[in-house]
């Protein structure tokens with residue numbers, strides 16, 4: 001509904017009048033924030049290097065937790081290289097599905113990752129794995145990297161300070177920098193989860209084995225344009241004056 005120019009598409013009982021807003025015509029930072037949405041369909045070509053360089057330059061201004069950045073970035077600007085990794089990522093998700101059906105492994109994951117994570121894995125991820133969403137990949141599309149030709153992976157030595165917080169700040173900056181350039185992006189949590197469990201995958205992207213992969217971002221030229229935004233509210237705002 002957000003991409004349909006003529007308002008002819010309907011989904012999930014949503015209403016154009018109640019659930020969406022028209023984008024502001026201003027050309028300012030708040031309009032940029034309004035326009036940013038995850039983009040999961042791209043034109044089939046890699047980004048130009050100077051566009052990636054502009055994004056990376058933008059990231060260099062991001063706040064960080066220590067006196068300098070510990071986070072390293074691996075930029076993969078090749079659909080072929082991404083496709084090489086997809087079968088291994090898919091195998092990891094098959095293995096994860098088996099673990100989630102095994103009571104002992106489930107308890108271990110719960111102890112290590114917490115109750116919230118196990119709930120997300122079981123309620124959100126497992127049904128998608130079992131539908132085969134992460135198994136089918138063609139040059140044009142896949143359920144993990146969405147057919148993207150460009151992928152940035154954010155990682156750091158596992159003992160470095162505040163690298164997780166810094167990585168999330170960097171990736172958020174990257175989504176906005178991409179938006180400012182008219183590019184599309186989506187933060188992808190599926191990639192780091194697989195990479196952290198596979199030395200083979202890390203090696204494929206020359207990521208040191210003692211690095212913690214925190215997050216990743218797919219990027220590309222958007223195939224569709226968003227014509228309106230979807231209304232959302234922050235959960236709670238507590239004012240103390």
Ligand SMILES: Cc1cc2nc3c(=O)[nH]c(=O)nc-3n(C[C@H](O)[C@H](O)[C@H](O)COP(=O)(O)O)c2cc1C
Nearest residue numbers: 036037038039040144146186187188189190191215
């Ligand atoms: C930490 C994190 C991990 C995410 N992982 C994925 C992912 O693996 N696949 C995906 O399609 N989207 C992923 N997303 C994107 C969210 O689904 C998306 O931001 C959210 O639904 C809000 O939609 P919007 O970005 O269009 O506003 C992730 C977002 C965050 C912040």
